[in-house]
Amino acid sequence: MTPASSLRILPIQGIPEVGAGDDLAALIHSAAAAAQLMFHAADVLVVAQKIVSKAEGRMVRLGDVEPGPRARELASVCRKDARLVELVLRESTAVVRCSRDVLIVQHRLGFTVANAGIDQSNVMEGDEHALLLPADPDRSAEALRASLSRRSGVAVGVVINDSFGRPWRRGTCGVAIGCAGLEALVDLRGRPDRFGRRLRTSEVATGDEIAAAASLLMGQAAEGIPAVILRGLPPVEGAGSAADLIRPAAENLFP
Numbered sequence: 001m002t003p004a005s006s007l008r009i010l011p012i013q014g015i016p017e018v019g020a021g022d023d024l025a026a027l028i029h030s031a032a033a034a035a036q037l038m039f040h041a042a043d044v045l046v047v048a049q050k051i052v053s054k055a056e057g058r059m060v061r062l063g064d065v066e067p068g069p070r071a072r073e074l075a076s077v078c079r080k081d082a083r084l085v086e087l088v089l090r091e092s093t094a095v096v097r098c099s100r101d102v103l104i105v106q107h108r109l110g111f112t113v114a115n116a117g118i119d120q121s122n123v124m125e126g127d128e129h130a131l132l133l134p135a136d137p138d139r140s141a142e143a144l145r146a147s148l149s150r151r152s153g154v155a156v157g158v159v160i161n162d163s164f165g166r167p168w169r170r171g172t173c174g175v176a177i178g179c180a181g182l183e184a185l186v187d188l189r190g191r192p193d194r195f196g197r198r199l200r201t202s203e204v205a206t207g208d209e210i211a212a213a214a215s216l217l218m219g220q221a222a223e224g225i226p227a228v229i230l231r232g233l234p235p236v237e238g239a240g241s242a243a244d245l246i247r248p249a250a251e252n253l254f255p
Contacts, residue, residue: 009217010037010229018226020057025147028227037229039152044233045144046214048226049162049177050119050131052140058132060087078103084118087130091116109133110246111177113164134160137178138241145180157182157237161211161218167254174215176207176242183238184208184245205245 014031018024028047032039039045053059067075067082071089075082077098085103089095092105096112107116117133134140137160145158160178165171176184184207188199214228 005232007213007230007232009214010231011217011225012037012227012229013225015051015226018051018054020054020059022055023147024051024055025144025151028144029148029151031227032229039148039154039156039229040231041154042157042231042233042237043154044157044159044182044210044230045148046159046161046210046218046228046230047141047144048218049117049133049137049160051226052134052137052144052160052178053131056134056140058134060130060132062087062128062130074098074103080115084115084120084130087118087132088116091118091132107133109137109177110243111164117162117164117177133162133177138180138243139178141178141180141242155181155237159207159210159214160242161214163215174208174211174213174218176205176211176245179207179240179242179244181237182206182210183240184242185240207240207242207245 012028012032013035015027018027028045062081062083065083065086067086071086072082074095075085077100078085079100080103088103088105091108093108094106096106097104102114104112104114105116106112111117118130120130141158141160145156149155158180159176161174162177163172164175166173184205186204186206188202188204191199193199210230214230217228218225
């Protein structure tokens with residue numbers, strides 16, 4: 001894992017509002033071309049989860065959701081819309097914590113995250129709609145990578161990022177929920193440090209580091225930059241996935 005000598009984060013401006021069924025690769029490639037941005041070999045494209053979910057039709061109208069007894073019970077505790085809580089339960093396998101203004105669950109994809117990653121910010125339809133995470137973000141990343149690589153003629157990596165809170169830390173941070181064409185988790189165990197000592201526990205969450213770096217430019221609110229190119233990274237090509245970043249339950253010290 002050779003360190004990068006420099007790193008550029010290039011915004012792809014001009015991507016239009018994305019709707020269900022849109023060809024996301026075509027929209028991104030067209031916007032990049034209009035901005036005179038050519039994809040280079042070893043570039044990593046980072047895409048906001050929201051536009052992936054929108055293109056995949058993951059928008060839900062709350063008026064179509066009938067909350068069950070469990071959703072109503074939890075909603076009375078966390079003081080959230082019972083219809084939203086019902087969606088959270090449908091997307092989850094376990095409730096980790098429920099208290100006032102807080103509902104943390106284990107998502108069916110394995111992530112432990114507030115509200116199952118369901119979001120209502122930057123959703124044009126407003127409070128009566130909610131946006132779910134992609135059904136399979138790693139598969140979405142691979143499909144986007146394959147299409148963009150065909151269009152650009154070069155192999156690129158793809159990371160789908162989202163903003164998660166973290167235990168014992170305030171604020172949200174960009175994390176990778178989908179990866180393709182790169183190793184999301186790089187195992188350095190057994191390699192020597194600068195003094196020849198063998199590393200025993202070091203694993204690098206490359207996917208998350210890429211997602212967090214991109215978030216500095218993409219923003220969290222009204223910036224309107226849902227895709228960026230990271231250029232200058234050391235070669236990270238591989239067949240990894242964001243699923244590699246999820247710690248197995250048997251290794252979890254804080255259940």
